[in-house]
Amino acid sequence: MKAKSFSLPNQDGITTKLADFKGKYLVIYFYPKDNTPGCTLESKDFTELLPEFQKLDAEVIGISPDSPKSHCKFIEKQDLKLTLLGDESKTTLEKYGVWKEKSMYGRTYMGVIRTTLLIDKEQNIIKQWDEVKVKNHAQEVLEKLKKINS
Numbered sequence: 556m557k558a559k560s561f562s563l564p565n566q567d568g569i570t571t572k573l574a575d576f577k578g579k580y581l582v583i584y585f586y587p588k589d590n591t592p593g594c595t596l597e598s599k600d601f602t603e604l605l606p607e608f609q610k611l612d613a614e615v616i617g618i619s620p621d622s623p624k625s626h627c628k629f630i631e632k633q634d635l636k637l638t639l640l641g642d643e644s645k646t647t648l649e650k651y652g653v654w655k656e657k658s659m660y661g662r663t664y665m666g667v668i669r670t671t672l673l674i675d676k677e678q679n680i681i682k683q684w685d686e687v688k689v690k691n692h693a694q695e696v697l698e699k700l701k702k703i704n705s
Contacts, residue, residue, distance in 0.1 A: 563640040566626035580613035581674040589629035600693035
């Protein structure tokens, strides 16, 4: 399945598009909120493994409904090395089907379902992880990419 195009501001306010990554593998992880425990752990894990992804000709980006300013603070506070895109309008989140009704303590609300995509060099989605559990997830994505590359 083809990845859906997007055009979103990164942490520096610079527009980033899916097309910018053509010819490389791309990992997109959709996450709910900057500076929350699970999202921080996931982002730190991807940052730690980023050199390994880059050796396999892959980039890693995170997308959440937070603003570029929020992403900037998150990156500085957590010493992240990733590109984070802000989808405040939730257009891309909806396009990828990750903006959904969630429930906590009997209360329903709209939010991001933690999801990761692995996209090939021709921009086809080759693997999708739904309702991601953060622990060891970045390593699992890296192992899948290594298998594809071998």
